Amino acid sequence: MYKNLRLSIERKISLTDDEWNFVVEKTEFIKLKKNEFLQIQNSNSSYECFILKGAFKTYILNDNGNETVIFFSFENEWMCDLENFYHQKPTTYNIKALEDSEILVISKANKTLLFEQVPKLIQFHIIMVEKANIAIQQRLLDVLNxxxxxxxxxxxxxxxxxxxxxxxxxxxxxxxxxxxxxxxxxxxx
Structure with a gap:
């Protein structure tokens, strides 16, 4: 079940079996049914997620109750409300399963422990944040141009x-x- 997560990480950095086992210990496996929420706007749930199976939409509800879909996320991709996760602010987005899904989640506290125990994960983290920033910029450019x-x-x-x-x-x-x-x-x- 965790094979795809390890492959995702090891495309960027290598891990020993001990380091990998520590990663597994700090993640939690979650199943969501179609239309279940991982996160609800303005809540305090805070996860970084790796999608093993399924599809998600990340969206906001405006003041009129209309949805604006910001991103879709699929198997072998990471998803996270960055400001919520890194700065512990109320969530900006709703994240909802579009089909029955399986994910691995990590809390901010566990990620901090991983950085302490496996410092090279900081390099992986930087690569992932860069990738997320590029995706956000590309989405904005696409909408504008x-x-x-x-x-x-x-x-x-x-x-x-x-x-x-x-x-x-x-x-x-x-x-x-x-x-x-x-x-x-x-x-x-």
């Missing part, structure tokens, strides 16, 4: 097996278009 059709085509190219899990409502929210306009894009493609 690409039209919805381009964003749609890039999404289905990046996730050819997963875009079918995403409802039109969620995908239109992510793309920033109406459900009807997304249908027009799909017909043209």
């Amino acid at each position: 690409k039209n919805s059709k381009q964003r749609y085509l890039e999404f289905i190219e990046r996730y050819p097996n997963k875009f079918k899990v995403i409802s039109n409502k969620n995908l239109s929210s992510y793309l920033g278009v109406s459900h009807e306009f997304l249908s027009k894009i799909k017909r043209r493609v």
Whole structure:
């Protein structure tokens, strides 16, 4: 079950078996059913997560109760509300399972212990934070500089097996278009 997590880490740094066992001790396995929440906006739940199986949407609810999907996350990806996790502020986002999912989570306290016991994980951490920052910047640039059709085509190219899990409502929210306009894009493609 933890094999994919180890592969994810060891693509960047190598671990001894003892170091790996310490990582396993500090993570928790969680199963979520479709539509269950990992995190609810304005709560104090604070996890860094690695997705073993499933799909998630990270979104906000605005004052009118409308959803804006910020990210989708899939197998072998990390997800985290960065400000909440690193600064212990109330959560900014809702994180909801789009299908039955399995994840490994680590708390801030356990991550701190991992850094103390396995200092080279700090290097992995830096790489992951850099990757998250790049993803956030790319998402912003895409929204500002690409039209919805381009964003749609890039999404289905990046996730050819997963875009079918995403409802039109969620995908239109992510793309920033109406459900009807997304249908027009799909017909043209």
